[in-house]
Amino acid sequence: MATLVFLEIDEGSVKKSSFEAISYASAINAETTAVAFGDLSADDLAKIGKAGATKLLHVTDAPFAQPNSMAYASALAEAMEKTGADTLVLAKSSLGDAIAARTSVKLSASLISNVTSLPGEEGGFSVRKSIYTGKAFANTQSVTSRRVLTLRKNAALIREDGQTVAVEGFQPTVRDADFNVKVLSREKATGEILLPEADIVVSGGRGMKGPENWNLIEGLAQALGAATGCSKPVSDMDWRPHREHVGQTGLKVAPSLYIAVGISGAIQHLAGVNSSKYILVINKDPEAPFFKAADYGVVGDAFEVLPRLTEAVKAQLG
Amino acid sequence: MKILVCITHVPDTTARIAFTDNNTRFDKTGVQYIIGPYDDYALARAVELKEQLGGSITALNVGGSETEPTIRKALAIGADDAVRVDAEPTDSFFVANQIAHVARDGHYDLILMGRESIDYNGGQVHGMVGELLGIPSVSPVMTLIVEGQKVKMTREIEGGKEFVEADMPLVAGCQEPIAEWKIPNMRGIMSARTKPLHVVAPVSDEQRTHVGSYELLPPKAGVKLVDPNDMAGLVNLLKNEAKVI
Ligand SMILES: Cc1cc2nc3c(=O)[nH]c(=O)nc-3n(C[C@H](O)[C@H](O)[C@H](O)COP(=O)(O)OP(=O)(O)OC[C@H]3O[C@@H](n4cnc5c(N)ncnc54)[C@H](O)[C@@H]3O)c2cc1C
Numbered sequence: 001m002a003t004l005v006f007l008e009i010d011e012g013s014v015k016k017s018s019f020e021a022i023s024y025a026s027a028i029n030a031e032t033t034a035v036a037f038g039d040l041s042a043d044d045l046a047k048i049g050k051a052g053a054t055k056l057l058h059v060t061d062a063p064f065a066q067p068n069s070m071a072y073a074s075a076l077a078e079a080m081e082k083t084g085a086d087t088l089v090l091a092k093s094s095l096g097d098a099i100a101a102r103t104s105v106k107l108s109a110s111l112i113s114n115v116t117s118l119p120g121e122e123g124g125f126s127v128r129k130s131i132y133t134g135k136a137f138a139n140t141q142s143v144t145s146r147r148v149l150t151l152r153k154n155a156a157l158i159r160e161d162g163q164t165v166a167v168e169g170f171q172p173t174v175r176d177a178d179f180n181v182k183v184l185s186r187e188k189a190t191g192e193i194l195l196p197e198a199d200i201v202v203s204g205g206r207g208m209k210g211p212e213n214w215n216l217i218e219g220l221a222q223a224l225g226a227a228t229g230c231s232k233p234v235s236d237m238d239w240r241p242h243r244e245h246v247g248q249t250g251l252k253v254a255p256s257l258y259i260a261v262g263i264s265g266a267i268q269h270l271a272g273v274n275s276s277k278y279i280l281v282i283n284k285d286p287e288a289p290f291f292k293a294a295d296y297g298v299v300g301d302a303f304e305v306l307p308r309l310t311e312a313v314k315a316q317l318g
Numbered sequence: 319m320k321i322l323v324c325i326t327h328v329p330d331t332t333a334r335i336a337f338t339d340n341n342t343r344f345d346k347t348g349v350q351y352i353i354g355p356y357d358d359y360a361l362a363r364a365v366e367l368k369e370q371l372g373g374s375i376t377a378l379n380v381g382g383s384e385t386e387p388t389i390r391k392a393l394a395i396g397a398d399d400a401v402r403v404d405a406e407p408t409d410s411f412f413v414a415n416q417i418a419h420v421a422r423d424g425h426y427d428l429i430l431m432g433r434e435s436i437d438y439n440g441g442q443v444h445g446m447v448g449e450l451l452g453i454p455s456v457s458p459v460m461t462l463i464v465e466g467q468k469v470k471m472t473r474e475i476e477g478g479k480e481f482v483e484a485d486m487p488l489v490a491g492c493q494e495p496i497a498e499w500k501i502p503n504m505r506g507i508m509s510a511r512t513k514p515l516h517v518v519a520p521v522s523d524e525q526r527t528h529v530g531s532y533e534l535l536p537p538k539a540g541v542k543l544v545d546p547n548d549m550a551g552l553v554n555l556l557k558n559e560a561k562v563i
Contacts, residue, residue, distance in 0.1 A: 010476065069445070070454065093476060094441075094458055101445025102455075104411070110526035111410060113440040126530060131438050135335045137533045138438075144526045181454045181484040184470075188478035196476055200563065224563060242460065242495065243474055248331050248436060249355050249494065257562040268331045274535060278560045280552075281541070291541050296555060300546030312549035316557060 001086035002031040004079055005053065006072070008095060009036065011190065014044045016197050017091030017153055019051045024156035025089040026052025027118055033057060033083050035076060035170070037064045049165035051158055057083075057170035064172070066183060069098035075172035077106040080146070082170075092150040093196065100148045109146035116152050133248055133271035152275070153196070153254040195244060198227035200257045201276075203246055205231040205269075207262020207283065207302055211239035216306040217261060223313040229253065231263045247272035262302045265290025282306070319373035319464070321364045322424060324417055324431035324443070325392050326354035326407075327385035331436065337532040344532070353388055355499075356432025360490070362497035363462055364430055365396035371464060374398045376424065380407045380416045386515065393510035394502035400513070405520040410438070412525040414446035419521045421451060426487060428469070433458040433491040444491035454484045457491025 003025035007018045014036070026032040034053040038060070048056055057079055064071060076099065080088060088103060090096040092114060104111035116137065117128040126141040130152055195201065202221040204214065214228075221228045228244060235245035246253055248268035258276035262283065263269060270293050273279065281294040284301050291297045298305055329335070329349045336345040353361065364375045377397035379385050382404065389400045403416040421429055434441035441457065448455025460479065461472040469488060473480045502510070544552045556563045 073449070092441075094474065097441040098445045098455065098457060101410075101414075101442040102449040104442075104526075105414075105446050105449035111440075111442055111446075112527055113410075113438075113442055128533075131532075132329075132335045133436060133439055135535055136337070137535070139530045139533070141528045141530055142526065143528055177452070181456060181482050181488075184481040184483055186475070186478065186480045188475065192477050194476045243477065243479075252439070257556065257560070271331070278556075278562050279538075280556070293538055294541045295538065295560065296552065297541040297543045298546050298552065299543065305546050305549070308546075308549040309552065312553045313563070316550070316553045317563065 001029065002033065002083055003029045003087045003089060004076065004083055004085040005032060005034045006076055006088070006090045006096065006099060007034050007036040007048070008091060008093060009038050010194065012039065013041065014048065015091065016158070017093070017151070019047060019158045020154070020156050021089045021091045021151055022048060022051040022053050023159040024118065024151055025087065026159065026162070027156065028087060030054065033079070033085065034165070035059065035079050037072060037075070045165065045167070050160045050162045052162040053165050054163070056165045056167045058167055059170050059172060061171055061174070063174050063179070067095055068178065068181070069095060070102060070178040070181070071175070073099045073102035073106065074175055074178050076103050078172050079170065080107055086146045088148045090148070090150050092152055096150050100150045104148040107146050107148070108144065109148050110142040110144040111148045112140050112142060113150045114152045115149045116155050118156070130275065134252060134274040135271065193225070193227040195227045195229055195251060195253060198253070199255050200224050200226035200259070201229050201253055201255045202226045202259045202261065203229035203231070203263060204234060204261050205263030206233050208234070213303070214240070216302070220259070220306055220310045220313065223310050223317070226259070231269050260290055261306065263290060264288050265293060319367065319371050319428065320424065320426045321367065321373065321375045321428045321430060322378055322421055322426040323357070323361045323364045323375060323392070323397065324378045324429065325357040325361065325388065326432065326435040326437070327351050327379060327381050327388040328354045328435055328437045331355065335534065337534070341531045341533065351388055353391060354432045354435050356434060356436070356493055358499050359494055359496050360430035360432055360492040361392055361395055361397070362500045363492060365500060366497055367464060368396065376401060376426070378403070378417060378420055380405060380413045382406060389515060390510045391502060393513045393515070394506040395500045396506065398513065400515045402515060402517050403520050404517050409525040409527045410440050410442040411446060414443045414450060415522055415524065416520055417443065417447050418450035421447065428486060429489040430492055431489070433493045441491065444489045448489040451489070453487050453489065455489040455491070456482060456484065458493040459490045460493060460496055462490055462492070462496055
């Protein structure tokens, strides 16, 4: 049966993780409908088709312009009925989680979160999901006829061989009760590479000594096109904003490359980064536990190593 | 004000994760259990709200009798009474359904819980409970203030935060810095022994997912150390060996 995909839009662009969701859904069933709320660029429209969506339900009505998990969940449940899809796919995020949970209840569907693989071939609908903060996986079966999946980053490669997508306007029913949470204001960094979406993350810990030294972390991040992260004590001391806090009680990231500078590698920090493809650790203590979880390591003083590394990156990447 | 705080009973953050019975069951041998760290934030904020506004706090856990020491800890920290729904928390819908039932009966103004559990990391239960009860759910919540019937909250969003307001009743999935974790004192621990802990049977056995087997994350092969004076060599490895930059 057909699949439906929720597209999350940030600063006017469809998030990379949503394109992964399209390609994932199209691998389950080629008849993949994407649902987008708000304006889309011509470039994104082309990419939605290339990633594998055959149809786009486009919602441009004013009540749906601001992200609203309750209203989006109602609209997606309506779109599931309308398209006859049996599987709804979303990228995991705080918005995606809330929508997924509410939609699954509306549809009496199962909900499987943190999915990392396509369904297996054998009997029933079963996928692998990440559990214990990245330390293990559970092969999880859906026992209902409809299901909702939230994907972890890198669950699918983004396709580029799809066709032009057929766009159809969609006016979901507006339910007053879905608008009971009023957004008073929003504070958002603009032009920042979003940490959960980033392919490279440069993170600093207490070994960076103070917020005044973060120019070294930012310099390397800028040279690499990376997002910046930090350990819990660093955000607890307000050296960095809380949204950069990575780990068991913070954000879980899964970049291709995670660079940890002056972070000891406590098990609670590792829990947030162990899904990274490669880990590079820079620490002056050769006994730092982080080296056991790393692919590459530099034993040295961050204040000497970072400027050298940033120069070398600039020299080789131009 | 009546507050319901839902707590998970989960392995300590430093616990060794392993499976037994042919990888079909979590290995509990030697594992210490705690209140989920995010639920602990929710409980701490509930205690502050009660100090400020009066009312009562009920702690709720869905789990077998082995979770009672964890529930007693919540009572020691400041919950007035507790409910344990006597069942294995097998999937998130099953748990949400139990919570919604207890919440409906108790007419709570606020239903607080952690933004996610640290065993399954689903982040699903607060949204499901909100939908089952037909009330708003907000997560992840970093600050929560009650003004009359209104609740003002700061919600973390990617790259920033959002300030929102809603009427009670509502569900909030909490995270730091909503409150500081509270450590029970001697008086709390003593009084927790006699506070009521009601054990109730589950209302439904419906579950929508089933775990067939578990796997561990494969270990890393070992670290390749690079001389701190050879950063060009390191960049070369990242570029041509790992192919990540
Ligand atoms: C329930 C619970 C949840 C937690 N959740 C999280 C979480 O989500 N995320 C998290 O990060 N932590 C978490 N923690 C805290 C965690 O246990 C550690 O305390 C924390 O990760 C340590 O941060 P750090 O590595 O920055 O600091 P430290 O442990 O102090 O390490 C600093 C490191 O910097 C190195 N260093 C010092 N100077 C230099 C230099 N000049 N050059 C290079 N290296 C240098 C040192 O060798 C050391 O290894 C949690 C703890 C608990 C109990």
